Amino acid sequence: xxxxxxxxxxxxxxxxxxxxxxxxxxxxxxxxxxxxxxxxxxxxxxxxxxxxxxxxxxxxxxxxxxxxxxxxxxxxxxxxxxxxxxxxxxxxxxxxxxxxxxxxxxxxxxxxxxxxxxxxxxxxxxxxxxxxxxxxxxxxxxxxxxxxxxxxxxxxxxxxxxxxxxxxxxxxxxxxxxxxxxxxxxxxxxxxxxxxxxxxxxxxxxxxxxxxxxxxxxxxxxxxxxxxxxxxxxxxxxxxxxxxxxxxxxxxxxxxxxxxxxxxxxxxxxxxxxxxxxxxxxxxxxxxxxxxxxxxxxxxxxxxxxxxxxxxxxxxxxxxxxxxxxxxxx
Amino acid sequence: xxxxxxxxxxxxxxxxxxxxxxxxxxxxxxxxxxxxxxxxxxxxxxxxxxxxxxxxxxxxxxxxxxxxxxxxxxxxxxxxxxxxxxxxxxxxxxxxxxxxxxxxxxxxxxxxxxxxxxxxxxxxxxxxxxxxxxxxxxxxxxxxxxxxxxxxxxxxxxxxxxxxxxxxxxxxxxxxxxxxxxxxxxxxxxxxxxxxxxxxxxxxxxxxxxxxxxxxxxxxxxxxxxxxxxxxxxxxxxxxxxxxxxxxxxxxxxxxxxxxxxxxxxxxxxxxxxxxxxxxxxxxxxxxxxxxxxxxxxxxxxxxxxxxxxxxxxxxxxxxxxxxxxxxxxxxxxxxxxxxxxxxxxxxxxxxxxxxxxxxxxxxxxxxxxxxxxxxxxxxxxxxxxx
Numbered sequence: 001x002x003x004x005x006x007x008x009x010x011x012x013x014x015x016x017x018x019x020x021x022x023x024x025x026x027x028x029x030x031x032x033x034x035x036x037x038x039x040x041x042x043x044x045x046x047x048x049x050x051x052x053x054x055x056x057x058x059x060x061x062x063x064x065x066x067x068x069x070x071x072x073x074x075x076x077x078x079x080x081x082x083x084x085x086x087x088x089x090x091x092x093x094x095x096x097x098x099x100x101x102x103x104x105x106x107x108x109x110x111x112x113x114x115x116x117x118x119x120x121x122x123x124x125x126x127x128x129x130x131x132x133x134x135x136x137x138x139x140x141x142x143x144x145x146x147x148x149x150x151x152x153x154x155x156x157x158x159x160x161x162x163x164x165x166x167x168x169x170x171x172x173x174x175x176x177x178x179x180x181x182x183x184x185x186x187x188x189x190x191x192x193x194x195x196x197x198x199x200x201x202x203x204x205x206x207x208x209x210x211x212x213x214x215x216x217x218x219x220x221x222x223x224x225x226x227x228x229x230x231x232x233x234x235x236x237x238x239x240x241x242x243x244x245x246x247x248x249x250x251x252x253x254x255x256x257x258x259x260x261x262x263x264x265x266x267x268x269x270x271x272x273x274x275x276x277x278x279x280x281x282x283x284x285x286x287x288x289x290x291x292x293x294x295x296x297x298x299x300x301x302x303x304x305x306x307x308x309x310x311x312x313x314x315x316x317x318x319x320x321x322x323x324x325x326x327x328x329x330x
Numbered sequence: 331x332x333x334x335x336x337x338x339x340x341x342x343x344x345x346x347x348x349x350x351x352x353x354x355x356x357x358x359x360x361x362x363x364x365x366x367x368x369x370x371x372x373x374x375x376x377x378x379x380x381x382x383x384x385x386x387x388x389x390x391x392x393x394x395x396x397x398x399x400x401x402x403x404x405x406x407x408x409x410x411x412x413x414x415x416x417x418x419x420x421x422x423x424x425x426x427x428x429x430x431x432x433x434x435x436x437x438x439x440x441x442x443x444x445x446x447x448x449x450x451x452x453x454x455x456x457x458x459x460x461x462x463x464x465x466x467x468x469x470x471x472x473x474x475x476x477x478x479x480x481x482x483x484x485x486x487x488x489x490x491x492x493x494x495x496x497x498x499x500x501x502x503x504x505x506x507x508x509x510x511x512x513x514x515x516x517x518x519x520x521x522x523x524x525x526x527x528x529x530x531x532x533x534x535x536x537x538x539x540x541x542x543x544x545x546x547x548x549x550x551x552x553x554x555x556x557x558x559x560x561x562x563x564x565x566x567x568x569x570x571x572x573x574x575x576x577x578x579x580x581x582x583x584x585x586x587x588x589x590x591x592x593x594x595x596x597x598x599x600x601x602x603x604x605x606x607x608x609x610x611x612x613x614x615x616x617x618x619x620x621x622x623x624x625x626x627x628x629x630x631x632x633x634x635x636x637x638x639x640x641x642x643x644x645x646x647x648x649x650x651x652x653x654x655x656x657x658x659x660x661x662x663x664x665x666x667x668x669x670x671x672x673x674x675x676x677x678x679x680x681x682x683x684x685x686x687x688x689x690x691x692x693x694x695x696x697x698x699x700x701x702x703x704x705x706x707x708x709x710x711x712x713x714x715x716x717x
Contacts, residue, residue: 018551026563147699149649151656152691155675162682268559269653273676283559284657287566299559 008314012307019303020078020296024071027292027299033063034087034290041289061087074293078300084293088286093297097279101301103172104267104278108305110194111201111263119206123213127221127248128240130214138210145207150266154200154273161196171275172197197276201266205259213248220244246320253316260309264302368634371711378707381700388513388697395510396465399503400476403666405486409435410498412684413446416490418456428456430480432488443683454488455481493686496674501689504666509693511667515582516647520640523586527593528636534594535601536624542598549591560588561650565659574665581660585647596639600632634712642705645698652694668694 035057039049058064062073077084083093126135171178177189220226221244229239268280279298286295359367372378391398413433420428431448438445460479463486467473479485492501534545552560564584568577604610613627648668654660655669656676663670671690675681681688 015551022551023559023563026560026567143699143702144695147645147702148695149653149698151653152672152694155672155681155688156691158678159681159685159688162678163685268562269657272657284562284659287562290566295563299563302559 008311012311015307016300016303020075020300021071023299023303024074024292024296025067027287027290027295028067033058034061034292035063037288037290038087070292074296078297083297086286086291086294088289088291088294093294096294097282097298097301100277100279100282103276104264104280105305106190107172107194107197107201107267107271107276107278108260108263110198111205111266112259114198114202115205115209115259115263118202119209119213123210124217124240124245126210126214127217130218135214142207142210145203148203150200150204151269151273153203154270157196157200158274172277197270197274200270200274201263204266205263209259216248216250217244220248249320250317253313253320260306260313264305364630364634368711372707375707375710377703378711381703381707384696384700385704388509388693388700391506392510392513393468395506396467397473397475398477399500399506400460400462400478400489401486401500401503402463403499403503403507404664405499407487407494407498410487410490410494411444411496412680412687413490413494413498414684415493415501415686417448418491422453422455429453430456430489433490454483456489457481460485492689493684495671495687496680501671501686504671505690505693508666508668508671508690511578511661511665512648512651512669512694513697515578515585515651515661515667516644519582519585519589519647519651520644522582523589523593523643524636524640526586526590528597530590531594531597532601532624535598536605536620538602538605545594546598549594552588552591561585561654562657562659565654574661577661577665581651581654584654585650588650589643589647592643593636593639596635597632600635601628604628604631634708638705638709638712641701641708644705645701648694648698648701 035054038057039054042049062070065073074084085091086093086096089096122138126138129135172190172193173186174189174193177186180186221240223244226239226244229243230236234242267276267278268283270276271278271280272284279301283295283298285291286298362370410433413435416430416433418428418430420426422429430453431450432452432454433446434449435444435446437443457479458477459475460481461474462476462479464472464474476485478489480489486500487498490500490502492505495501495504530545534542561584564587565581568580572580610623610627613623618627651660651667652669652672655662655667656672658673661667661670668690672688675687675690
């Protein structure tokens with residue numbers, strides 16, 4: 001077990017390192033650098049910047065160095081827990097994204113929780129009552145949920161909430177709590193704002209998991225051991241929940257690995273529409289202004305969250321299904 | 331001679347029995363080719379058939395966009411900004427003769443909003459196959475006929491069946507041209523990722539060894555970067571001064587960069603399972619060249635699966651393009667696509683007052699649903715063990 005975990009964590013670290021290199025390269029791809037983007041912005045506002053000032057800025061941020069040196073400097077800092085300075089905000093990266101990162105994780109977890117809580121019972125219902133009206137209804141909802149891009153769903157939900165309830169659903173906090181220090185009331189306020197983002201983000205995954213759960217359970221229900229259990233006189237609830245559901249849950253767990261990056265990606269684009277204070281909108285502006293330390297850190301952290309999500313899903317899989325031995329015969 | 335007579339009689343005997351779900355021993359099924367069987371299975375899938383028809387209709391719109399759009403999609407009119415969809419009156423004096431009233435914009439001096447009123451004193455009649463702005467059908471044949479137009483009146487500035495956008499441009503015409511972009515960008519992207527996926531998946535699966543390890547590790551790393559940041563980074567890297575065509579091509583490349591991995595995995599899996607089959611060994615021992623083994627003996631066995639996987643990859647491409655353009659990272663005006671149209675619907679204040687700006691969400695949803703159903707149907711039909 002320990003060796004297995006160590007190997008997995010080692011592999012994960014390797015992947016994260018590759019992600020960090022790749023993200024750094026991608027962010028550096030646009031022609032020009034932060035200083036030229038910054039100067040262009042100043043010139044739009046009517047401030048001219050001399051060549052000497054530009055050079056001074058470049059020297060200050062170390063943009064003159066070759067990319068390898070820049071990367072080495074940055075990654076050494078990151079390993080020491082210092083994510084560098086955001087060029088755009090002129091503040092440490094950790095300050096800029098600190099709270100937002102936590103909120104991103106909270107929103108992501110809420111969405112995944114929603115997905116599980118909704119998809120599991122509906123999947124079981126659809127399989128046990130195959131071809132009933134409810135099954136058809138949920139199948140339709142499922143396909144619809146898969147087809148509608150999340151940001152469109154967010155847009156439409158927002159439209160209806162404005163038109164019908166005359167309330168804007170944007171944000172994660174009521175205005176009076178946005179800048180307030182953390183307190184129980186603020187947490188409660190956050191919880192009240194959570195349903196819409198969780199539903200918007202979770203719907204596509206819910207639809208997918210619902211279908212998977214239904215298909216798996218249908219396969220299991222046809223197996224002879226279910227008939228044996230029935231013949232022995234077990235109650236219907238026990239027949240279904242005790243064995244087939246447990247076996248059907250197995251691929252359910254392995255899909256968390258896919259669900260996780262999907263939800264994290266979704267958070268980025270949905271946050272822009274719903275105005276959620278997560279890392280998504282910051283990433284977009286950082287990419288556009290070529291603020292590479294900020295953007296690089298965010299992409300790196302998202303990569304870490306993804307790798308962790310996959311690890312967790314593998315561990316859950318082993319825990320659920322004792323037949324799986326990922327770490328040898330011990 | 332009796333053989334010929336038998337042959338003549340066969341159609342007569344078969345004709346009155348249309349159901350294909352015949353017994354397995356049925357002669358027709360046992361002699362049918364693989365594709366024939368697939369087609370029969372697919373035809374039973376009613377939803378998939380309907381989806382195929384819907385998609386075909388959308389591609390008709392793509393081909394005849396110039397004819398279906400009645401107005402110049404770039405003709406802006408500052409007097410018609412955010413004009414709501416215009417009601418079409420179907421009957422005039424009891425006879426079926428559709429017409430519209432011209433719309434006049436006035437400023438409401440209490441709210442300072444622009445409000446539009448129908449000028450009921452004038453009528454403009456709709457006409458089929460009306461003359462309008464010049465275009466080249468298929469880029470070749472000069473033409474100026476449009477599906478609908480107004481009798482004796484210029485259509486620009488007068489007819490807005492889906493309303494107008496922020497610049498007073500006709501939303502229907504823009505929607506039609508957007509369909510052209512959004513649906514072709516997916517096709518080009520899928521073609522590219524299919525090429526990459528089959529090539530790299532094929533190498534990985536057929537040769538195995540180091541090539542396989544390297545390609546699989548690359549896929550794993552690319553996979554653990556969530557798609558949207560990857561796209562955002564690449565899209566932000568596009569120079570701002572690129573032309574519409576350059577951006578279009580760059581977007582297809584960016585989309586296919588992420589799309590090829592899934593296809594590569596499918597192809598690799600298939601190659602791995604087939605490589606050790608006896609018939610492949612036999613073909614190799616008989617001296618068949620590698621390309622011949624691959625393309626004549628192996629590919630036909632999983633071609634149907636690839637077609638299904640490609641159909642399921644298309645909606646993802648379309649969603650991605652829409653999302654990127656919506657964020658302002660994809661196609662940019664003057665290019666038109668569903669995502670570009672939706673950009674104007676980003677602002678909730680605008681959307682609350684002019685919900686027709688969200689109209690592009692409707693074709694996006696329909697097309698993606700249709701492609702998903704079609705892909706599902708194809709996958710079921712391609713599965714030889716399906717019921």
